[in-house]
Amino acid sequence: KVTALKEGSTTITVTTTNGKEATCKVTVTKKPVPIESVSLNKTTLTLKTGVAETLVATINPSETTDDTTLTWKSSNEEVATVDSQGKVTALKAGSTTITVTTVNGKEATCEVTVLNATALEDAIDRAEAIDGSTYTVDSYSALQTVIVSGKVVLESATATQDDIDLATEAIVTAIDNLVEKASQDLLATLTAKLDECKAMESNYTSEEFAQLKAIIVEVEALLKTDPNNIAAADALAALEKLTEASDALYLSSALKELGITVEEAKKILNGDLSEYTEASVTALKNALQTAEDLINAGSKNIELIRQANEDLKSAIDNLKEITTDVNKxxxxxxxxxxxxxxxxxxxxxxxxxxxxxxxxxxxxxxxxxxxxxxxxxxxxxxxxxxxxxxxxxxxxx
Known part of the structure; x- marks a missing residue:
């Protein structure tokens, strides 16, 4: 009875009592151990586009005598590819199944989900390149907060495409919501205009000054806030309000003064003009006509109205009496x-x-x-x- 003990070769010899022999060459080989299964270290895998990860396959039993060559395949190579070593490379958003197969047909699979984080990466890069000194503290702080959150999502192994998309949207929205800060020059201009308007109060009745007074209170409240949190748009709007309200008062005063001068000119022209030179009377009539044209046209050009008033006053002052006693x-x-x-x-x-x-x-x-x-x-x-x-x-x- 021949009992195989280990791999190798041996010769079995049988000998008779009188010395006769017979031999048998025995070769002992390993008992075949077929592959029973193959498994992967991950059954699901989430990757971001451009990222690669290698799957590890384990053949069972490990002492198999079969060929251990493995074949790798991706069900959707547009989403992700896999090489002969199990390296999975994510290409674009979507899903694919990575299958590893042994020579005897045993299989294991890994469901791969590829997430597109390019937009989030771009949004973070864009946000970090922004110079915060030109924006209000509050709006820039809000952007910094969502940048941090976006980076957390970007580095998370469990983030979903929805998580990435929401983080991207939050950063883009924060960028869009950045508020330009009022410059020092603009604030100085606004302050100067405010002082000018406050100085006007003594020239008008409380009723006349009421509207501008209310705006002054608003602007004073704005300028009491942190300058780094005053929006340029708010400062410009405040400056425009002050300018419009003060111009309305200036216009009212200019028209009132012009009206008084017009009445004075009319009174003169309706009187006895025989003592004045024709040229000076004509000059007065022309100046009066210009003034009345501005009034009738509803002009709001303060400079033109003021100039018309000065010209009319000058024409009145320059009326010249006819001199009859000169000797030529x-x-x-x-x-x-x-x-x-x-x-x-x-x-x-x-x-x-x-x-x-x-x-x-x-x-x-x-x-x-x-x-x-x-x-x-x-x-x-x-x-x-x-x-x-x-x-x-x-x-x-």
Whole structure:
């Protein structure tokens, strides 16, 4: 009876009493141990796009005599692929089944879910690149909070696609909700306008100033808050409110002043104008017409209204009375002499008549002026006579 003990070869010899022999070569081989099953270290796996993880397969029994070569396969290679070593690489969001198969057909599977975290990663990168100094503290703090939450989701092994999508949306929303902070220049402008408006109160009745007063209270409350939490939009809106309300008061005052001046001008024009020069009366009528046109058109241009009032006042102040007692006889005689000289001006030495023509014209302008005073007449007469006396004939001509 031959009993196999271990792998190897041996020769069995049988010998008779008289020395005769017979042999048998015996080869002992290992008893076949087939593969009974194969298992994976994970039956479910969640990966984010671009991430890879290697599955570990275990063949049972471990002492199998079968070929231990394994075949790996992904049911959806668009979602994830698997190589010959069980390395699973996530490609895009979705689900796939990774199957490992032994040479004798035993199988094990792992359900793989791929999550798309690209949008979340991009949102975090975008958020972290934002300069918080240009935004209000509260809105920027809210963004920092969701960034932290987003990173937790990104690093979580149990996060679902819904978790990722919600975290992404929260960051994007926080970015959209960032509030631009009011600059120091804007706050300085707002403060200056506030001071200007407060200084106006003494110029108006309480009823007239009531609307602007209420706005002043609002703006003062705004400026008492932390400057780092004042939104640029709020500061601009406050500045606009102050400007509109103060301009309304300025406009009301300007129109009231213009109305008073208009009535004064009308009173003058409806009276006796015979004592005034035609030119000054015409200037007053023109200024009055301009003022009335602005009023009738409902103009809200404060500068135009103020200018019209100044122009109208100036026209009133510049009304000139007709002077009837001036004596122009000497001037007229001097002009006559000057005209005679001009007829033969080329017979005079140039140096002695330089500028004479211009002087003669000025004398004629004064002579024709209705508003020229006696002093003006006397001065130009004297100047013209001196020029005539200083003229010298050229002997060579």
């Amino acid at each position: 006889s000497s001037l007229k005689s001097a002009i006559a002499l000057g005209d005679c000289m001009m007829e033969n001006i080329d017979k005079y030495r140039p140096a002695t008549v330089e500028g004479f023509e211009e002087l003669l014209q000025r004398a004629k302008d004064v002579n024709s002026s209705e508003t020229a005073t006696q002093d003006e007449i006397n001065r130009i007469t004297e100047e013209l006579i001196i020029a005539i006396l200083n003229a010298r004939l050229d002997p060579s001509k």
